[in-house]
Structures are given as structure tokens and as C-alpha cells.
Amino acid sequence: MKRLFDLVLAIACTLVLAVPLAIVALLVLTTSPGPALYWSDRVGRHNRIFRMPKFRSMRVGTPAVATHLLANPSAHLTPIGPFLRKSSLDELPQLWSILTGDMSFVGPRPALFNQDDLIELRTKLGVDKLVPGLTGWAQVNGRDELPIPDKVAFDAEYLQKQSLWFDIRILWLTALKVIRRDGVAH
Numbered sequence: 001m002k003r004l005f006d007l008v009l010a011i012a013c014t015l016v017l018a019v020p021l022a023i024v025a026l027l028v029l030t031t032s033p034g035p036a037l038y039w040s041d042r043v044g045r046h047n048r049i050f051r052m053p054k055f056r057s058m059r060v061g062t063p064a065v066a067t068h069l070l071a072n073p074s075a076h077l078t079p080i081g082p083f084l085r086k087s088s089l090d091e092l093p094q095l096w097s098i099l100t101g102d103m104s105f106v107g108p109r110p111a112l113f114n115q116d117d118l119i120e121l122r123t124k125l126g127v128d129k130l131v132p133g134l135t136g137w138a139q140v141n142g143r144d145e146l147p148i149p150d151k152v153a154f155d156a157e158y159l160q161k162q163s164l165w166f167d168i169r170i171l172w173l174t175a176l177k178v179i180r181r182d183g184v185a186h
Contacts, residue, residue: 001164006105010098017092024055024089032078034060037093042110043119045131050102052110053093057081066112067144088178094134106167107133108155118148127155130162137161140173 014021025036038056041049041064062076070076077085084090097103103110110132111118122128138146138154146154158166 002104002167003101005164005167006098009105010095014095014099017095020089021092024084024092027080028055028057028078028084031080032056032059040064041113042132043113043115043128044102044110045129047119047123047128049113050097050110052097052102055084055090055093057084057090064112064114066115091134098134101131104131104133106135106137106158106170107131108136108151108158109133109139118152121148121152122155125152125156125159127152127159130155130159135170135174137170140170140177143177 028036034056036055037053038058039051039053042052044050057078058076058081059078063070067073074082081090094103098105107130108122108127111122119128136155137158138151141154142150158170
């Protein structure tokens with residue numbers, strides 16, 4: 001049921017957002033050198049690595065680490081990067097990952113391939129069994145502001161409570177967070 005929900009919603013969103021996606025891609029291309037999309041190696045279900053697209057909000061050559069690990073994250077942002085991140089528009093290409101089955105709309109956010117502490121803790125608590133999501137229970141409870149153990153605790157809680165209705169609640173709360181621009185550190 002969850003996969004069918006993801007497919008139907010991803011197809012609908014892709015159709016509705018086709019023009020805005022094209023506009024954002026053009027804005028990225030015209031405001032900084034490099035491609036419109038950044039493909040990031042991420043950890044998926046059962047700790048399998050997959051390539052996840054995002055609109056590029058950082059300059060080409062930025063180290064592939066979590067943003068909070070950069071000495072001065074703002075120095076790496078493209079001119080349109082702050083807007084893309086605060087509006088969460090940089091996440092829209094992940095509709096592709098949902099269509100291919102690498103991601104779901106709701107689940108734990110996919111870890112970077114080199115976030116060993118996050119991956120280890122998720123594996124220990126069984127969270128690695130979940131398909132990662134565009135949004136998740138941790139995102140609506142703090143997003144960038146949460147320390148890793150707290151994020152994983154929310155991920156583990158989602159593992160126990162997951163249902164279609166819980167996913168719909170998380171999607172609703174995510175929409176409210178995006179509109180308010182809550183919890184975005186960079």
C-alpha cells in the first residue's frame with residue numbers, strides 16, 4: 001500500500017511541478033557554474049548505497065560531508081542556495097528517487113555515505129530496514145537542529161508507529177514546516 005501511495009503521489013507531484021522544476025533548474029544553471037543537479041551517494045534500505053538527486057545549492061567542489069561539518073557552510077552556498085534550502089526546493093528532484101523505489105515520501109532521511117555514526121546507530125536500532133524518505137518523523141521534530149542520537153530515536157519511533165495515517169500526518173506537518181521555514185540551519 002505504501003509503495004502504491006508513493007507512486008501515485010510522486011507521479012501527480014511530478015506532473016503538477018514540471019514547470020516549477022524546470023524554472024528552478026534554469027535558475028541554478030544561470031546563477032552558478034556547474035550542473036543543475038547534484039547527485040549524492042546516500043544510504044538506503046539495508047544500508048545499500050544509491051544516488052540521490054538534489055538541485056545544487058552548493059558550489060562545485062564543496063566537500064561531500066554533512067553541511068554542519070563544513071567550517072563555513074555559507075561560503076559554499078551558490079547565490080540561490082539559501083533560498084533553495086530554506087524553501088526546500090532543492091529536495092524536489094528526489095521525486096525521481098521515489099519513482100525508482102530508492103526512497104519513499106516518508107521515512108528516515110537518507111544518510112550520506114560517510115555518516116558512519118548515524119548509519120551505525122540506525123543499524124543497531126533496526127532503522128536500516130526502512131526505505132529512506134523525502135521527509136520523516138525526525139524532520140518534523142527538529143530537522144537540522146537535532147543531534148544524531150535524537151534523530152535516530154525519532155526514526156526508531158517511526159519504525160514502530162508506521163502506518164499510512166502516520167505518513168499522512170508527517171506529510172501535513174512537513175508542509176507546515178516548509179511554509180514556516182522551520183528547522184533549516186543552512
